[in-house]
Amino acid sequence: AQSVSQHNHHVILSEAASLELGCNYSYGGTVNLFWYVQYPGQHLQLLLKYFSGDPLVKGIKGFEAEFIKSKFSFNLRKPSVQWSDTAEYFCAVTKETSGSRLTFGEGTQLTVNP
Amino acid sequence: ETGVTQTPRHLVMGMTNKKSLKCEQHLGHNAMYWYKQSAKKPLELMFVYNFKEQTENNSVPSRFSPECPNSSHLFLHLHTLQPEDSALYLCASSLTASNQPQHFGDGTRLSIL
Numbered sequence: 001a002q003s004v005s006q007h008n009h010h011v012i013l014s015e016a017a018s019l020e021l022g023c024n025y026s027y028g029g030t031v032n033l034f035w036y037v038q039y040p041g042q043h044l045q046l047l048l049k050y051f052s053g054d055p056l057v058k059g060i061k062g063f064e065a066e067f068i069k070s071k072f073s074f075n076l077r078k079p080s081v082q083w084s085d086t087a088e089y090f091c092a093v094t095k096e097t098s099g100s101r102l103t104f105g106e107g108t109q110l111t112v113n114p
Numbered sequence: 115e116t117g118v119t120q121t122p123r124h125l126v127m128g129m130t131n132k133k134s135l136k137c138e139q140h141l142g143h144n145a146m147y148w149y150k151q152s153a154k155k156p157l158e159l160m161f162v163y164n165f166k167e168q169t170e171n172n173s174v175p176s177r178f179s180p181e182c183p184n185s186s187h188l189f190l191h192l193h194t195l196q197p198e199d200s201a202l203y204l205c206a207s208s209l210t211a212s213n214q215p216q217h218f219g220d221g222t223r224l225s226i227l
Contacts, residue, residue, distance in 0.1 A: 004156070032213050043116045044204065044218035051213070090157070100145060100211045101170065104157040 004093050006105035013081055014113050021076040021108050023091030030096035033074040035065055036104075039087045047089070050074065061085070083114045117141040118219035120205050126225045127195065135190040135222045137205030145211035146188040148180060151202040151221070163188060164211035192224075200226045 007022040025031060035047040048059025055067040065076045074091060091105040118139045127133050139146065148160040162170035163182040177199075179191040188205055202221045208214035 034215065036218075043118075043220045044206075045116075046215050046217075049215055092157075094213055096213070100147075100208050100214055100216060101159060101162065102157075102216065103159075106154070106156050 004091055004103050004105040006089075006091055006108050008108050009106065010109045010111070012111045012113065015083055016080050017112075019076070019078040019081045019085070019110070021089055021091075021110070023074045023076065023105055024072050025074070025091075025093045025103075026072065027093065027095055028072075032094045032096065033065070033067060034092040034094075034102070035059065035063070035074075035076050036090045036092060037087050038090070038107075044090070047076070081110075081112045083112050086110060086112045116217060116219060118205055118207055118217050120203075120219035120222050122222060123220065124223045124225075126227065127192070128227050129195060129197075131195075132191070132193040134192065135203055135205075135224075137188040137190075137219055139186055139188075139205075139207040139217070139219075141207055141217060143207035143209050143217070144185050145208045145214070146182060146185070147206040147208075147216065148188065148190055149204040149206065151204055153201075157204065160190075162211055169211055195224075195226045197226050200224055 003026045005024045033050040036044045037047045038044045050057045050067045058064045088107045088109050090107045092102045121136045145164045150158045160174045161180045181189040204221045205219040206216040208216045
């Protein structure tokens with residue numbers, strides 16, 4: 001069965017630190033990749049997505065992610081985090097053959113200290 | 115404002131009660147989804163509807179019964195639930211059920227006594 005792994009369950013950073021959250025998936029076929037963010041008390045929001053083309057994807061709020069097919073990875077990065085980035089981040093994958101059936105990772109709680 | 119509205123936001127019910135969760139989307143989407151979010155577990159897809167037709171049931175127990183009367187509304191009818199069903203239930207919608215980004219509601223926090 002397809003799975004999505006997020007290696008870090010809780011990351012704590014100081015403001016201005018660089019961020020990289022890991023995401024690996026197990027499916028070998030064509031996939032579409034997503035990062036969602038859930039700020040405290042708010043709904044899940046799409047941060048960025050990769051369908052095809054340039055494997056380096058830029059999203060909202062200065063986030064970017066790189067799809068490395070050979071490593072089955074789609075890591076999320078931000079060069080300098082802010083206190084307002086404190087949230088839970090979810091990686092998700094759909095297989096090309098399964099439509100919009102999202103498989104989510106466990107989530108990573110990011111805490112940014114001022 | 116997400117464009118996907120879920121009611122109620124919180125629900126407490128006994129195991130013998132019958133209640134329903136409601137989801138409404140104002141985005142003109144044709145696909146709607148129910149997810150379950152339990153503590154320390156990944157979001158689990160429960161049901162998918164595409165153009166009002168159920169296209170996926172992810173082995174969900176029959177005590178959860180979805181209903182999609184039109185493309186804008188989705189219900190989850192609950193009866194004789196178990197304590198382990200306590201969770202956040204999220205509704206989402208997308209343009210179609212074909213690799214489109216999903217837009218999520220705020221969820222209904224369900225507690226089973």
